[in-house]
Amino acid sequence: MKRLHLTLAATVAASSAMAATFRGTDDGRVLTNPDTGLTMHFYSNVPDNYGSKIEPGDDMSWFPGCSICYLRLPWSMLEPEEGVYDWATIDTPAQRWIAKGGQIALRFTCSEDWMYYATPKWVEDAGAKGKHYRIWAGKGPVRTPDGKTLPWDPDFGDAVFLEKLEKFIAAFAARYDGRPEVAFVDIGSYGLWGEGHTFGSSQVPEAKRAVDIPRHIDLWCRYFRRTQLILSDDVDGNANKSGRYPMLDYARSKGVGWRDDSILVEPPPRSWYHADQAERYWRTLPVVLEHEHYAPSKATKAWSAERLVESVELMHASYMSIHGTPKKLLDENREAFAKIARRLGYRFVPLTVTWPDALKVGRNGETFEVSFSFANRGVAPCYRDAYPCLTVKDDKGRIIAVLADSGFNLKGLLPDMDGAGRVPPASHTAKFRLGRFGAPKFPASGMFDVYLSVGEVDGTPVYELPIGESDGHRRYKVGRLQL
Numbered sequence: 001m002k003r004l005h006l007t008l009a010a011t012v013a014a015s016s017a018m019a020a021t022f023r024g025t026d027d028g029r030v031l032t033n034p035d036t037g038l039t040m041h042f043y044s045n046v047p048d049n050y051g052s053k054i055e056p057g058d059d060m061s062w063f064p065g066c067s068i069c070y071l072r073l074p075w076s077m078l079e080p081e082e083g084v085y086d087w088a089t090i091d092t093p094a095q096r097w098i099a100k101g102g103q104i105a106l107r108f109t110c111s112e113d114w115m116y117y118a119t120p121k122w123v124e125d126a127g128a129k130g131k132h133y134r135i136w137a138g139k140g141p142v143r144t145p146d147g148k149t150l151p152w153d154p155d156f157g158d159a160v161f162l163e164k165l166e167k168f169i170a171a172f173a174a175r176y177d178g179r180p181e182v183a184f185v186d187i188g189s190y191g192l193w194g195e196g197h198t199f200g201s202s203q204v205p206e207a208k209r210a211v212d213i214p215r216h217i218d219l220w221c222r223y224f225r226r227t228q229l230i231l232s233d234d235v236d237g238n239a240n241k242s243g244r245y246p247m248l249d250y251a252r253s254k255g256v257g258w259r260d261d262s263i264l265v266e267p268p269p270r271s272w273y274h275a276d277q278a279e280r281y282w283r284t285l286p287v288v289l290e291h292e293h294y295a296p297s298k299a300t301k302a303w304s305a306e307r308l309v310e311s312v313e314l315m316h317a318s319y320m321s322i323h324g325t326p327k328k329l330l331d332e333n334r335e336a337f338a339k340i341a342r343r344l345g346y347r348f349v350p351l352t353v354t355w356p357d358a359l360k361v362g363r364n365g366e367t368f369e370v371s372f373s374f375a376n377r378g379v380a381p382c383y384r385d386a387y388p389c390l391t392v393k394d395d396k397g398r399i400i401a402v403l404a405d406s407g408f409n410l411k412g413l414l415p416d417m418d419g420a421g422r423v424p425p426a427s428h429t430a431k432f433r434l435g436r437f438g439a440p441k442f443p444a445s446g447m448f449d450v451y452l453s454v455g456e457v458d459g460t461p462v463y464e465l466p467i468g469e470s471d472g473h474r475r476y477k478v479g480r481l482q483l
Contacts, residue, residue, distance in 0.1 A: 022478035024350040036345025059096040067342025069097035074118035095307035107186035109194035128161040153202035157212035196235030219470035259288035282316035295322025306310030318345040345379035386410040404459035405430040451475035
């Protein structure tokens with residue numbers, strides 16, 4: 001593991017004052033940061049997948065990089081009676097991740113091939129059109145396990161269905177939209193498993209899909225105005241590699257991110273289908289990757305730890321799934337998941353920070369400069385605001401001054417993935433003055449500690465940095481300052 005290097009180099013600045021310089025080196029730790037990480041499929045359509053495979057109350061802190069709890073359930077399990085919601089099914093596992101500083105991600109579905117009514121039956125009883133279908137199993141249609149009842153798909157454009165769906169989305173959004181604890185929400189109301197396709201279920205004609213899918217996108221965008229929405233690559237066809245993706249283009253124009261659930265479903269060379277779609281997204285919107293259920297992927301010889309890592313790099317992913325029994329998945333692929341956890345999303349590394357090593361404070365205190373230089377060593381940008389800040393503390397750990405550079409936003413900083421400098425680091429210099437007001441209460445003199453953080457525009461720390469231990473609040477000691 002790389003070690004942290006702190007140096008205080010005295011140099012002569014333009015103003016003839018001496019400057020202290022911190023030079024950062026990535027220590028290689030796995031970080032826990034907002035809007036990126038490994039996503040544990042606590043519910044993966046079938047409720048027993050895969051939260052039932054861990055101990056009750058387990059937040060999976062033992063799985064490096066597992067910072068997102070992903071909860072994907074059929075609509076009928078969340079609203080078994082019209083207007084009666086079972087939010088506890090979501091909130092119980094969610095709080096385990098939230099309590100440790102993680103996030104959750106959500107999807108509800110209207111079509112499942114393992115149950116009869118993913119859309120609640122009361123929707124059909126209210127007059128919504130739909131059809132029972134035979135499951136497509138490759139060689140031909142088959143019945144569900146009891147050999148009698150067939151799963152039911154709604155007509156995804158039916159007026160009654162859309163009316164009931166809208167009411168549920170409105171209630172769903174009222175509870176979860178805009179919550180910082182929610183990393184993203186999938187638009188999962190169309191197609192089998194919420195993946196936007198019907199080739200294995202009710203086989204909706206393409207012309208009708210082209211009308212209905214934008215209506216679903218619009219519904220979600222109407223109610224989720226703050227939380228990041230995500231849409232499956234399969235809305236334009238699960239095997240479409242034509243380069244023409246009108247449904248996704250429409251969603252992207254509305255700020256909807258992208259996911260690919262096909263990773264390692266088939267053996268190489270068809271380990272995934274739509275890397276070209278990811279290329280349209282990752283610079284401005286997040287990419288979510290989901291690998292096939294681990295056991296089936298191994299059984300079909302589609303599984304490859306090396307290809308899993310490659311998919312993250314190639315598609316600039318912010319999220320990758322834990323889609324199987326977690327302990328077995330980690331034990332058999334520990335090195336691959338360690339690499340992925342260190343590369344997912346953004347990774348801010350401060351290269352240099354300079355500030356004067358001595359300052360005069362008070363009403364006539366001098367104006368001084370602080371310079372920051374950062375590189376992004378992840379595979380994707382950070383899609384939310386991120387401002388660097390220096391915080392000055394006294395020997396009792398009390399905050400004396402906060403110097404937040406509101407002119408330097410690291411949001412969108414493109415990744416310099418291999419550290420070769422192909423993407424130049426971002427740099428900025430800001431001017432400050434200490435103690436201009438309230439001078440009698442400002443320390444008159446002494447030595448003080450200087451901490452670096454990245455976070456909100458007001459200096460509130462948000463992001464972990466790979467430069468050693470923090471003060472417990474994501475501020476990292478980088479040097480000293482004499483007043």
